Amino acid sequence: MVVFKPIMCADVVKTEQGAQPSQRLGGRVAVVTGGGRGLGRVAACALAAAGAKVAILGRQRESLEETAAQIRTAGGIALAVPADVTQEADLQAAAAVVKAQLGDCQILVNNAGAAMVRPFLETDTASLRSLLDVNLVGALLTARIFGAQMTERRWGRLINMASIAGMVGEPNLAVYSASKGALIALTKALAIEWARYGVTVNALAPGYFRTDLNAQAFDNPEIEGRLLKKIPLRRAGEPAELAPLLVYLASEDSAFMTGSVLVIDGGQVAR
Numbered sequence: 001m002v003v004f005k006p007i008m009c010a011d012v013v014k015t016e017q018g019a020q021p022s023q024r025l026g027g028r029v030a031v032v033t034g035g036g037r038g039l040g041r042v043a044a045c046a047l048a049a050a051g052a053k054v055a056i057l058g059r060q061r062e063s064l065e066e067t068a069a070q071i072r073t074a075g076g077i078a079l080a081v082p083a084d085v086t087q088e089a090d091l092q093a094a095a096a097v098v099k100a101q102l103g104d105c106q107i108l109v110n111n112a113g114a115a116m117v118r119p120f121l122e123t124d125t126a127s128l129r130s131l132l133d134v135n136l137v138g139a140l141l142t143a144r145i146f147g148a149q150m151t152e153r154r155w156g157r158l159i160n161m162a163s164i165a166g167m168v169g170e171p172n173l174a175v176y177s178a179s180k181g182a183l184i185a186l187t188k189a190l191a192i193e194w195a196r197y198g199v200t201v202n203a204l205a206p207g208y209f210r211t212d213l214n215a216q217a218f219d220n221p222e223i224e225g226r227l228l229k230k231i232p233l234r235r236a237g238e239p240a241e242l243a244p245l246l247v248y249l250a251s252e253d254s255a256f257m258t259g260s261v262l263v264i265d266g267g268q269v270a271r
């Protein structure tokens with residue numbers, strides 16, 4: 001059984017010894033869905049270390065509290081807000097809590113997601129709907145609810161966690177790929193629709209990163225070997241490697257970038 005090293009804020013944010021933490025996002029309010037673990041924890045820790053006040057949404061209170069505790073230990077501001085992204089009422093309640101305790105959302109990382117590896121012809125309708133519900137409908141609802149606050153304030157950063165699976169085909173990933181391809185299309189459409197409000201919309205398209213999402217694949221040496229062969233750099237990404245890109249997309253530095261898809265995959269789709 002492969003046991004991934006738990007993601008810790010302290011590993012995500014590497015400051016030079018003695019240097020002050022960055023304040024590039026000074027006081028901005030960020031919301032990260034699925035921030036209790038995996039790449040969402042990386043996003044929450046990285047944004048907080050850059051000075052944002054971060055609300056962490058997800059279903060499991062314990063993991064949300066753990067991320068928030070790590071951020072506070074590092075001197076940041078974090079709020080754990082239990083919410084299922086497939087439930088509109090949860091998201092509306094979360095938006096009200098975030099607004100009351102931190103202020104209007106200015107940065108949204110639409111990260112919550114799940115994977116399904118299965119031949120398409122063996123995919124039952126319930127599983128298909130449930131994956132699209134989390135990966136696509138959840139992202140749409142979250143973008144609409146928190147996007148209203150960003151457009152009203154005439155400043156915002158929406159970052160959608162897509163995947164290279166939304167750009168290139170792979171067997172047994174049809175429904176996951178469909179959900180991520182739709183997120184990329186959503187990114188471009190909202191970038192155009194919200195440009196007039198000063199809200200930029202970009203997507204990250206990671207390749208394989210070591211998280212719970214693909215632990216089963218990395219657990220199997222044969223599958224792991226096959227996956228690594230597809231990656232020119234011959235390794236999976238370390239979750240912390242996403243941190244600088246997330247902070248860049250959330251910051252003023254990326255003001256002229258919207259509708260873009262940033263690939264970070266060890267060269268996999270460059271072949």
Ligand SMILES: NC(=O)c1ccc[n+]([C@@H]2O[C@H](COP(=O)([O-])OP(=O)(O)OC[C@H]3O[C@@H](n4cnc5c(N)ncnc54)[C@H](OP(=O)(O)O)[C@@H]3O)[C@@H](O)[C@H]2O)c1
Pocket residue numbers: 033034035036037038039040057058059060061063083084085086111112113114115134138161162163164205206207208209210211212213214
């Ligand atoms: N790891 C990779 O290689 C990779 C590559 C490309 C793209 N991605 C994308 O990156 C995102 C994060 O993936 P990960 O690797 O960090 O996966 P992970 O470790 O499995 O984490 C998934 C996160 O999503 C949350 N989540 C799932 N269903 C939810 C729901 N209904 N409502 C609210 N939160 C929900 C989970 O929190 P709770 O269980 O607490 O709800 C958890 O925090 C996903 O969108 C994934 O598709 C990952």
